[in-house]
Amino acid sequence: MTTAPLLDRLHTQMAFVQEIDKLKRVLRRNTLMDGSRRENDAEHSWQLCMLALVLAEHAPPGVDLERVIAMLLIHDLVEIDAGDTFIYDPEAVLHQPERERAAADRIFGLLPDDQTAKFRALWDEFEARATPEAKFAKALDRLAPLLANHHTEGGTWALYKITADQVRRNAKIIEAGSPSLGAYATELIELSIKRGHLSEG
């Protein structure tokens, strides 16, 4: 049988589970790969984990894939409060860190203390982008919208008039986490330019 303190702890964890269900209603700018509708943060997080599983061989040697996937699962939870920040919107990006830190305080704070500390440390690690795990996780996070835009004739690049140079700067984060995925990103960018879906601006 479950004892009373364990049951209290489980109820606390379940309140967190209920709260984070809201991630399914946070919409991103990019669409699904078929362009049918905008993608939400929960399905985006699943996709990044799938990229991590499928592309694990593109991570630097010795990377702990379990920690990469844990980071990817929780990396966007702060957007329940802070909203999705479009990386090409300088105004929104400016106050993003403080908005997201406040969100992290509240949302991870719903967990039992030991788990608050553990999840917050994972999120801080992802944001700091200093470890190979965080760099690889961030690379996948930047690769995903590039794939979506590539498959939808320019997608948000075309919609928001993003230039090739902006996308190339962004792709440096992919290269920092995985040189081979960085090379692949460059290939996609050049192909998108050739097809007229991304312009030199």
Next chain:
Amino acid sequence: MTTAPLLDRLHTQMAFVQEIDKLKRVLRRNTLMDGSRRENDAEHSWQLCMLALVLAEHAPPGVDLERVIAMLLIHDLVEIDAGDTFIYDPEAVLHQPERERAAADRIFGLLPDDQTAKFRALWDEFEARATPEAKFAKALDRLAPLLANHHTEGGTWALYKITADQVRRNAKIIEAGSPSLGAYATELIELSIKRGHLSEG
């Protein structure tokens, strides 16, 4: 630089990534926890992984959480071809295994051979429910709709006139993967009956 065979392999992996984006368009019967719309398989898979992270202490000792999460990430990919099967629809459940095996052949077959074998073995393990990892993963897969129904005044139980005994039989799969989560499921079921959201039938 990426060599030609490695680049071929990456392109094969990326074709798989594009194909599985369709999981975001496979709808389940249950809704989000706020009842606002039906849940899709991709965001459901993300939620199960979050349950695994948060409720890891409810897994039997020694369970390999990385394998549990990998199973949960891929467990519903077969539904891209086979569709979501409502567990309380005996007709649909009857031909589910053959439909899903054919889907697994096709979808995992899109990957490079070594990964086809690896992903297929994980999915077979999940389906066979013989290892502690598969039992725990399946327990979470059964717990999630119970949470959704509990938070939406009976949800699909009310909609499809599912009885308490049917839900209790289903909850045995939760108990088989985690006795403490099984006890919690029983608690939710009894609470739902008391509130009039689930009937003895």
